[in-house]
Amino acid sequence: MFCDVRERGFGDRASMDEVLAWIDRYSRISETECIAVEQATGRFLAESFIAPSDVPRVDTAARDGYAVRSCETVGAGSYNPLPFSLQNPRNALRPFSAALVAAGMPLPLGADTVVPFDSANAEEKFINVILPVAQGEGVNRTGQNVQQEDVLISTSRPLRASDVGLISSFGVTEVWVVRRPRVRIIVAGSKCSVERKAIDANGPMLVPKILRDGGMIEAFTYGMDGVAELAGRISRPGADVVIVCGRTGTGPDDDAPVALATAGNVSIHGIAVHPGGSTGVGFVGQVPVLLLPGDPLECFCAYDLFAGRLIRNLSGRNPALPYKILQAKAGRKFVSSVGTTELCPVRLAGEEAFPLGAAGSADFVSIARADGFILVPETMEGYAPGTPVTVHKYDGFDEAESVL
């Protein structure tokens, strides 16, 4: 049941857990697509990668040197050099012959070992072996590293650069991966600055976050010209997720929930979380629509907690917050309201975490100054100094680079 909060205020708010459950229920994995292996780093395989052949496919030199028959080197020594004629490595090995091979080359038929350069003296057309070499030394046997049909890479983690190399090493050039969810961003409510020039922090911030979480940008538009026009932009086909940013509060111009109710359904509007309390979620047809607050701090928090989770789910990723976790102790009192989940930016000093700003007064700048944040659950009034707390740590490696 949609309830218009404009110029009234929120009545009941949904709990954080209710909203997360809604998100997990309505984020089904997207379709799969076939892409070039070289572009697959960071993507998730649609099916496990199975070795298409043994590795190596045939017995192969594991080092540079001379391929020989090991039994023919028995008794070799610096006082008993044994001569081997040099021959072409592509032909089968003749008796008492040696073939110059580089690591990675197939052994000539009949060879079972590789004499390293320091165990032989080379002349023009033959070599003198001065140390015996055991069978199999310097050789990678057929299937030694991988047997055909071995499961090499599972679907449970993003492909690493090394996986891309491994897949390529089999001559495979394309892979099936989970398709990136197509995300539409509509920045509906840029507040005007003193100079009446719209300055938007949210659009530039949301794009790299969406890419980090495995989504791609379907469309990105600014501004709104009334409820009907916004409803039209929300409901146009082509996106897997729609994010509307701004106009979610209780002000007279906070029309985003009304537009979503016009285009489809508002499932939840108003969440017991701070910052981010005016967030809403709903649908148009099968497409989930998220209404994020226009204030940059609120938008930032609501994206990470709700929209990001939806996109991480849809791209096959771990839905958890994509930040490193660190155990610390509250360095000062953390104040929070019972009944509201509070996200508190913190600064770390040694093993202690300090809140930035007074209770509830953190602003967008505090995110830039923060080393990370803690979440105070709705059941708690905050934390006394010395209480163990879990810090989600911001840092440079968490966020993929913008490719727009």
Place this chain on the structure above:
Amino acid sequence: MFCDVRERGFGDRASMDEVLAWIDRYSRISETECIAVEQATGRFLAESFIAPSDVPRVDTAARDGYAVRSCETVGAGSYNPLPFSLQNPRNALRPFSAALVAAGMPLPLGADTVVPFDSANAEEKFINVILPVAQGEGVNRTGQNVQQEDVLISTSRPLRASDVGLISSFGVTEVWVVRRPRVRIIVAGSKCSVERKAIDANGPMLVPKILRDGGMIEAFTYGMDGVAELAGRISRPGADVVIVCGRTGTGPDDDAPVALATAGNVSIHGIAVHPGGSTGVGFVGQVPVLLLPGDPLECFCAYDLFAGRLIRNLSGRNPALPYKILQAKAGRKFVSSVGTTELCPVRLAGEEAFPLGAAGSADFVSIARADGFILVPETMEGYAPGTPVTVHKYDGFDEAESVL
């Protein structure tokens, strides 16, 4: 002094520390460049970002509601509603008047507080205030969050999505950042497969690693047609770093060091590290050139340890290995040779790390199966079971997505 190792073998090898010192000595920060803020996530600022103005610039509504003079609400109650005429929020506030404001809007001149919707009853042209509101409530004061000239973002970490939002919120659209080093990749030595079709694992693997470390691809070419042609490709201007991949060993076709000696200088060839022992480093003019082994496991390790460090330095990043660190215990004996730094892929089970494969026999597939790796320093013969070890952990968030 360049020493040709083809068909002879390496004499002395340089220690890992010598090579790291060489890399740090010759990796100077690149120039800076001016880019659009929206594309700056993950980049490093050339200079700290200084607040160009106060935030907020003027007293601003911190919540939706009615801007009034607080002194005029004294005595208001549900049994003593005080009427205020509604007026345009752009005009200075008249006595006993109220202006509808949304969070983020400048307060009308004269207003010093915002009455929330639940503390007033709205009629058509006026409101009845039913609760007194203290001065400054619901108001963000000029400069409350940021004072002009405050240092907001330092040069010591990559820009986060939130920083991009924060910079944009000041109306700033471009920033000066450290230029990405332009990296030339020359895959000189693809080993031939059984079918004689060149299959390369290294090129597809190196590209996302270089992007992860902040570099960009200047050019990427395959194959080589002799020493002179490779020397020409190495010395062509336009790159900040040249990586040659393959043909670094002791085989008869291992011409990469000879080509570098022809084009410029070989500073080091042969490093006491395993895998990656045939790595070389040198220069052409001012441009550092790295020769990485062609075997994919050796290439992978040599990239991370040496080439990646150079690129991370040049892009302004932390030169350390870009993997999360975890303390574990050796679950089994780790075998290593004194005098050689050994990189051992490991699997984690609880708090224990297990080597993958027997000593020195790890292959490229073990990287796909590994949770991470440990480095056994050259002074150690390995680790007994139960010894504390530091694991560098591979995982999905370590590597940026390929944008090629």
